[in-house]
Amino acid sequence: MAKRIAAIWFPNWVIECCAQPQHPQARLVVTQPRKGGDYIIAANEAAGAYGIGAGQRLVDGLAIDPKLDVENFDPIRTEKKLLLAARWVGRYSPWVGLGWRVKQHDHAYGLLLDITGCAHLFGGERALIRDLIDRFARRGICARASVAGNIGSAWALAHFSQMEMTVLPNGQEVDALSALPVEALRIDPKNVELCRRFGLRKISSLLPIARPSLTQRFGEDIVLRMDQAFGMAAENIIPILPPPEFHVHKNLAVPQTDLPSIQQEIGRLTEVLSAQLKRQGRGARRIDLCLMRTDRATLGLAVPMSQPMQNAGHIRRLLEDRLEQVKSGFDAAFGVDEISLTALRTAPVHVEQLGLYHSADRSSSSVVGKMHDVSEKTLQAFAGVRDRIINRLGAKSLVRLVPHASHIPEQAVRYIPALSVPEQPTVTRRSNAQPVFTEYERPLILFPTPERVEVIAEIPEGAPRRFRWRKQLHNIVEARGPERIGSAWWQAAYGHKTGLTRDYFRLEDSNGYRFWIYRDGLYDQDLPNATLPRWYLHGLFA
Amino acid sequence: MRLDKALQRPIKRKEKIEALRQHMARFEPPAQNGIQTGFKTVDDDLQSQGVQLSYGAVHLVQAKRYGDVPAALGFATYLASRFAVQGPILWGQTRESQREIGMPYAMSSYGVDWKRFWYVDGACVKDLFWALEEAVSCREIGCVVGVCGSKMADFKMSRRLTLVAQKSGCPILLVVPPRTNMQPIAAASKWYVQASENNTWDLSLQNQLRRHVGGTASWRVNADAARHSELDAQTHEAQIKMRRVQKDQDARHRDDWVDMHQASG
Numbered sequence: 001m002a003k004r005i006a007a008i009w010f011p012n013w014v015i016e017c018c019a020q021p022q023h024p025q026a027r028l029v030v031t032q033p034r035k036g037g038d039y040i041i042a043a044n045e046a047a048g049a050y051g052i053g054a055g056q057r058l059v060d061g062l063a064i065d066p067k068l069d070v071e072n073f074d075p076i077r078t079e080k081k082l083l084l085a086a087r088w089v090g091r092y093s094p095w096v097g098l099g100w101r102v103k104q105h106d107h108a109y110g111l112l113l114d115i116t117g118c119a120h121l122f123g124g125e126r127a128l129i130r131d132l133i134d135r136f137a138r139r140g141i142c143a144r145a146s147v148a149g150n151i152g153s154a155w156a157l158a159h160f161s162q163m164e165m166t167v168l169p170n171g172q173e174v175d176a177l178s179a180l181p182v183e184a185l186r187i188d189p190k191n192v193e194l195c196r197r198f199g200l201r202k203i204s205s206l207l208p209i210a211r212p213s214l215t216q217r218f219g220e221d222i223v224l225r226m227d228q229a230f231g232m233a234a235e236n237i238i239p240i241l242p243p244p245e246f247h248v249h250k251n252l253a254v255p256q257t258d259l260p261s262i263q264q265e266i267g268r269l270t271e272v273l274s275a276q277l278k279r280q281g282r283g284a285r286r287i288d289l290c291l292m293r294t295d296r297a298t299l300g301l302a303v304p305m306s307q308p309m310q311n312a313g314h315i316r317r318l319l320e321d322r323l324e325q326v327k328s329g330f331d332a333a334f335g336v337d338e339i340s341l342t343a344l345r346t347a348p349v350h351v352e353q354l355g356l357y358h359s360a361d362r363s364s365s366s367v368v369g370k371m372h373d374v375s376e377k378t379l380q381a382f383a384g385v386r387d388r389i390i391n392r393l394g395a396k397s398l399v400r401l402v403p404h405a406s407h408i409p410e411q412a413v414r415y416i417p418a419l420s421v422p423e424q425p426t427v428t429r430r431s432n433a434q435p436v437f438t439e440y441e442r443p444l445i446l447f448p449t450p451e452r453v454e455v456i457a458e459i460p461e462g463a464p465r466r467f468r469w470r471k472q473l474h475n476i477v478e479a480r481g482p483e484r485i486g487s488a489w490w491q492a493a494y495g496h497k498t499g500l501t502r503d504y505f506r507l508e509d510s511n512g513y514r515f516w517i518y519r520d521g522l523y524d525q526d527l528p529n530a531t532l533p534r535w536y537l538h539g540l541f542a
Numbered sequence: 543m544r545l546d547k548a549l550q551r552p553i554k555r556k557e558k559i560e561a562l563r564q565h566m567a568r569f570e571p572p573a574q575n576g577i578q579t580g581f582k583t584v585d586d587d588l589q590s591q592g593v594q595l596s597y598g599a600v601h602l603v604q605a606k607r608y609g610d611v612p613a614a615l616g617f618a619t620y621l622a623s624r625f626a627v628q629g630p631i632l633w634g635q636t637r638e639s640q641r642e643i644g645m646p647y648a649m650s651s652y653g654v655d656w657k658r659f660w661y662v663d664g665a666c667v668k669d670l671f672w673a674l675e676e677a678v679s680c681r682e683i684g685c686v687v688g689v690c691g692s693k694m695a696d697f698k699m700s701r702r703l704t705l706v707a708q709k710s711g712c713p714i715l716l717v718v719p720p721r722t723n724m725q726p727i728a729a730a731s732k733w734y735v736q737a738s739e740n741n742t743w744d745l746s747l748q749n750q751l752r753r754h755v756g757g758t759a760s761w762r763v764n765a766d767a768a769r770h771s772e773l774d775a776q777t778h779e780a781q782i783k784m785r786r787v788q789k790d791q792d793a794r795h796r797d798d799w800v801d802m803h804q805a806s807g
Contacts, residue, residue: 382630385680389662389673397673399661401646413647418660442648444616448640472609477739512737513609539647542616542737542765
């Protein structure tokens with residue numbers, strides 16, 4: 001099937017992203033600081049009627065109209081809104097990318113859609129872009145769109161065509177584009193300027209010139225862009241979201257406003273998605289839910305999974321948990337009329353033969369159950385619990401304690417979020433890292449930050465005789481140590497900050513409590529003159 | 543015999559009590575298999591009283607004094623490693639208790655394999671208990687440990703955990719620091735742990751269900767024995783096999799009990 005690309009251009013995007021003034025006649029401009037002062041980069045229609053427009057200095061604008069509403073350009077907000085629009089446009093095609101922008105002229109915001117094979121769902125290409133422009137217009141956004149066989153010509157027609165919407169059949173690119181200015185080819189601004197000087201204003205004037213001459217004069221830029229625009233060189237849309245492997249989507253006949261009925265619809269979609277996954281023998285690693293409101297605001301939720309899952313009940317429960325969490329922040333307004341579920345990342349799943357081991361027939365399960373290795377089933381069930389915990393409490397709430405090859409106590413165990421550790425983890429860096437615990441005695445519990453203690457020792461280098469921790473005085477009856485742990489001296493070579501040498505002591509007080517205390521720094525060596533080393537409590541033995 | 547008929551008839555007191563007991567027994571789920579503590583003195587005493595630490599129940603481990611919390615954690619870790627012959631161990635702790643008590647570190651020296659160890663960092667008590675309940679409901683988890691900090695578990699939460707544990711057969715250990723205004727906790731056994739000199743623990747057990755049998759008993763055990771309690775591969779393999787048989791047995795009894803309830807309406 002021949003490719004069909006739709007390009008959308010929002011000529012007034014910058015001004016439309018600002019809070020619109022209450023009064024329709026209010027003049028609003030958006031400014032950006034540049035060399036020599038603030039410049040106007042966009043102005044609304046009312047301001048345009050006064051002769052105020054992009055490219056003017058703000059002071060000139062204020063001289064024309066002192067009552068001008070001025071707003072500073074917020075690139076982050078503008079980009080964010082464009083991404084939201086891109087997400088919404090996903091209703092027409094799943095393959096959406098950002099439109100091409102000239103580097104120096106940054107305020108031409110647009111989108112590109114690959115609508116190959118999608119147009120008939122909306123009654124043809126013309127109907128599709130008409131619908132798209134109308135829907136944007138209803139939100140107060142001016143959009144121009146065109147459909148063509150490649151990105152180059154679609155972009156050129158959307159930006160430079162006289163009409164609001166254009167549909168160009170494949171093979172007619174040369175005729176349609178020849179009347180457009182050379183900027184429509186998306187060439188470098190320097191080359192545009194150069195073409196002007198040569199008197200080459202329209203694309204048609206470039207066509208008779210031999211390609212070697214063009215390359216020699218302008219570099220490869222113009223020839224490549226011409227090839228792309230005329231469909232002779234390939235070019236792809238870089239999608240904002242990776243193409244979904246599995247996607248289910250539903251338009252609701254009646255917009256739903258209450259959460260239970262939305263959840264019911266999600267439940268139905270989950271079953272469809274689960275059936276699709278099962279058919280292909282794959283499980284989802286991440287499910288994205290998108291709820292679209294009638295006013296085109298969207299709510300997106302992502303649910304990661306620790307193992308590939310295809311169970312509808314499990315996926316549904318995770319989504320419901322997430323929806324419950326955003327309940328206070330979720331406002332259905334006039335209703336949700338579209339729901340989509342996407343499995344962005346999937347992985348193969350081993351299909352389990354339930355009939356043989358399932359406890360439906362109890363008399364047989366007692367015999368077979370003993371023979372069956374339950375490890376695979378175990379993982380499945382525990383994976384469900386893990387997902388629910390991560391889903392509700394956050395990805396960092398479930399962690400693994402992974403030994404690490406380091407002699408520094410706080411680095412010898414790493415608390416790593418469970419999602420980033422493989423199911424059967426291995427010791428990082430070195431396989432013989434584990435003996436750190438077995439060779440030397442280490443406390444059962446460790447404080448995330450060592451706690452400062454006041455210590456009285458009999459001799460400066462010796463073990464503490466008495467210390468105060470959390471306002472309690474402990475008299476030591478037994479002390480073992482010191483175990484000297486130096487800092488990672490090699491890190492200092494790379495300019496990293498390294499700690500002082502520590503002397504660790506195992507202490508037992510008169511109550512039988514056992515502590516792990518260290519002195520930070522050696523006398524006379526690490527510390528400047530007359531500074532006494534500090535003592536810290538790092539852990540507790542059981 | 544139906545209870546109402548038994549109570550209506552003019553019968554002896556003994557017979558009446560027996561009928562009531564039989565009726566009560568129908569509500570109690572069947573007793574599950576359990577473990578021994580591994581300390582000889584404790585096990586001998588418990589065996590003579592017919593008490594064991596059963597799977598599918600809440601066990602409370604409480605520190606006698608504030609400074610005994612590490613000892614209580616050590617004992618709980620040791621019990622968890624004995625419970626979890628197979629399957630993961632899930633350790634849940636509130637963020638407040640992390641600051642107060644610290645975080646698990648050298649678990650492997652208490653027989654807990656780090657590859658089977660999962661740690662839940664619950665922001666608050668509510669989140670923590672939700673996570674514990676989720677974990678306990680999973681039949682494949684070896685053992686669940688909940689560390690509560692100074693904000694205590696209450697009766698409702700512990701009762702919920704008990705019901706879920708009974709259903710799934712997964713044991714749960716709740717470790718709590720001492721508190722003056724202690725709320726009642728629904729637990730099959732309550733252990734009080736106190737650190738003592740020369741690396742020993744003073745353990746005392748209050749068994750709720752069999753209070754009439756022995757009440758509270760106390761022992762002094764060597765903590766070092768708990769620390770170096772790794773099993774050799776063969777014994778471990780044998781234990782895994784035994785646990786599998788136990789699990790089947792427990793599940794069958796449980797299913798029979800559920801069927802009986804459904805049949806009786």
